[in-house]
Amino acid sequence: MNFELMLESFPKLIKGVPETLFLVLTSLAIGFILAVIFAQMRLSKNRAVSGIAALYVFLFRSTPLLVQIFLIYYGSGQFRLFLKDIGLWVFFRDPHFCAILALTLNTAAYTCEIIRGGIQSVEWGQIEAGRAIGMSPYKLFQRIIFPVAIRQALPGYSNEVILIIKSSSLASTITILEVTGIAKKIIAATYSPIEVFVISGALYLCMNFIVTRIFEFTEKRMSPRLYRKKQKKAMAPAGA
């Protein structure tokens, strides 16, 4: 192990962290909104609407993210003239746009399923109660379904966030210099893979550690009642 090299590559690699975070946070934010819409569609009574959402989820979950990224970044080149005509080429020329688009569509598909599970776990009685006091469907969603569903979906979503942090490394394949991209560059230049791997791996582990902690904290904040109940149950076990 060459500690000098590790010290030297640390500042270089940490420069990639903002890039990684930018990719992750942007695609997670847009992807989440898309996912909520898709989850609504998926649960729609209209066969056509739910079918479209189901097909979207199926397509994006059964192909590798790398295919999606390449299809958008390299594949768009095949329609360059057309894209230039309608003025979209500026976007598809930019690897950042393509990486974020691919990550967004990908996470939206996975998150859609997580949210759908959450919505389906909402007790029917609660929805009935909302209806009984005359809530509009929108208000019902906003005040009852969504808050309960989100609480249910949180553990699954924290896994998805970690997966997206890992997946953002694929952006390095289309010339973006985030942590993995920089790591590869340093490895190719110095031929010391282990030192670089240790540092960049530690950076990823740190990010993931922080994410899991934030989610654990949010989970406890969002359902304090649940945690109090558990404590009570532990104190008074039988027939209480």
Added chain:
Amino acid sequence: MNFSLLIFGDAGWGDEMLMAALMTLAVSAAAYFLGIVFGSISAAFKLSRFLAFRLLADFYTTLVRGIPELLLIYLVFFGGGIFLSKIGSFFLGREGFIDLPVFVTGMVCIGFSSGAYCSEVIRGAVQAVPRGQIEAGVAIGMSPFKRFLRILLPQVMRYALPGLGNVWQLTLKHTSLISVIGLVEIMRQSAVASGSTKEPFTFYMVAGLLYLGLTTISNRGFSMVEIWANKGVRTV
């Protein structure tokens, strides 16, 4: 889009793409098998009485599940080459760089990562077997090996099947990453084909469809095995 590019034979890329799909399947199967081996060992470590083993297995799964596979591939590809070269020059007196075969690199990397996912699945399945059954085995004097073979293994296989099916899907998709080090599987072949025909969209589309086919067919296969394995089990 020009679909005549996809015909079989010398004029089109159809047969090349199909061969590449077989390569994807081969490397996925090899990595998956390795993953199950790693996963079983790590699950055994996790359930061990000894703290050191448990810590080691925990370290393995946290590490693999928190670090991008791509980074792991770069490490093994470059690191393995350097390691081999050192061995080569030390023992055989051979100078120069020895490359690790890409198939082996890919298999080891993806297997290592799917092992971490397998380990959780297998651990859960082992814990799902009621303790009383093991105790019953002890009571009638079965040896530990026989207990494993006759009580644990048949049930663990059944409990672990759905989870292992998920890991297979993950493994299959992760093998696309091996293309970055040059193994000619679906992604690499698509890159080569789109480079020479200037039709990247067509070929990445085909790549996507091939993956779709592979995942769908294998999904069907897994659910068939599941039905077979659960024959004679009463369900709700």
